[in-house]
Amino acid sequence: MLARSLVQKNLVKNFFVKRYNATLEQASPALEDAKINASSPALESLLPNYNNPPIHTLITTKSFPSLEPNSFIPIPSGTLYQPLRKDVLYEATYFEENAKKEGTILPGRSAWHFSRKKLLPQKGTGKARTGDGNSPIRFNGANALGRSEPNNPKTEIPLPLYQKAFNIALSYQYKCGKLNIIGENYGDKDSQFTAVKENEAIDFNTIPDALKINDVSDIENMELILIKFLDSQKLNNLPKILFVAREKESLVEKASLLPSLKNKIKVVDAESLEVTDILKAHRIYMDLLSLEYVATTNVIGVTI
Incomplete structure (x- = not known):
């Protein structure tokens, strides 16, 4: 059988x-x-159902602070249409965390100042066997795993792999609906379907005339706009909200340092943006120039 x-x-x-x-x-x-x-x-x-994979992904640009749509922008699918790869994301975040560490010097047994003499006799004391004063179990003893210079905790990662992790992180947040692009299709005016109103803005460094208060400074005015924006979009309960601006020291960044917004939002410029910042954010608001910078500098295999 x-x-x-x-x-x-x-x-x-x-x-x-x-x-x-x-x-x-x-x-x-x-x-x-x-x-x-x-x-x-x-x-x-x-193969009757064969189709070429998409080359571009359409994203909607929005106004700030109402988040009303302005136009469609084609973005290469390699930037915002990558499948999720947790192993690649782990390598990138591990690299970024180690890059922030600094090497420290810990004196080992050979570098400590105590004598090599045994503290107590081997037998006859009724206690456990003891070593010298350099033992790590002793108070003020030496370290079991001493480290001396050079002690470099930083790790390395191939550039194409890090660029791919950047695109995967952006694609993940885009597919989850957490990525919002603030801007306007300035390249093709005919494709715009909504004109930017007077009380809206397309970047994070300008204040609309309709929302400007003459009695306060620009930083305080932006603070009031951000507080109202968080309340209207129901974002006060989200712990990590990320703003990505192309310019450094923008009005949004200066306003985020004030006590009322210090623990609510985080502002990063496009050149300092990391994979960890993208993954940890519950909402991302990025201007169009920052997205263009990220898309062009993270083309896999290309160094700019």
């Missing part, structure tokens, strides 16, 4: 192998032709 079942399994296995090989033999010429001509009739007959 066992021999009969094994024979049947081998027959079925051989049948599927022959059919699989025959399918590959039929498909390989069509796939080779498809590399030259994507609209090959042989490929269409063999």
Whole structure:
């Protein structure tokens, strides 16, 4: 009975192998032709549902602080359409955390100042055996794993892998609906479907005339706008809100340092943005110039 079942399994296995090989033999010429001509009739007959992967991803640019849509912007799919890879994200975050560490010097047993003499006799004391004063179990003793210069805790990561992690993090937040782009399609005015109102802005460094208060400074005015923005968008309960501005020391960044907003929002310029900042944020508000900078500097395999 066992021999009969094994024979049947081998027959079925051989049948599927022959059919699989025959399918590959039929498909390989069509796939080779498809590399030259994507609209090959042989490929269409063999794979009727075949489509080329998308090249661009459409994102909606919005106004600030109402977040009303302005226009559509095509972004390369390599920036905002990457599949989730936790291993790549782990490598990038591990690299960033180690880059913030500083090497420290811990004197070991050989570098400590106590004598090598045994503190108590081996026997006769009724206590456990003791060593010298350099023992790590002693008060003010030496360290068990001493470290001396050079002690560099920093790690390395290939640049293409880090660039890919940047795109994966942005794609993840974009797919979750947490990435908001503030700006305007200044390259193609005809494609805009909503004009920017007088009480709106398309960057984080200007105050609309309709929202400007003459009696206060620009920083305090931006503070009031941000407080009202957090309240209207129901963001007060979210612990980590990230603003990404292209310019350093923008009005949003200066206003975020005030006591009323210090623990609510975080402002980072595009050049200082890290993968950890993107992943930890519950909402991301990035201006269009910052997105263009991130998209161009994180093309995999290209160094600018």
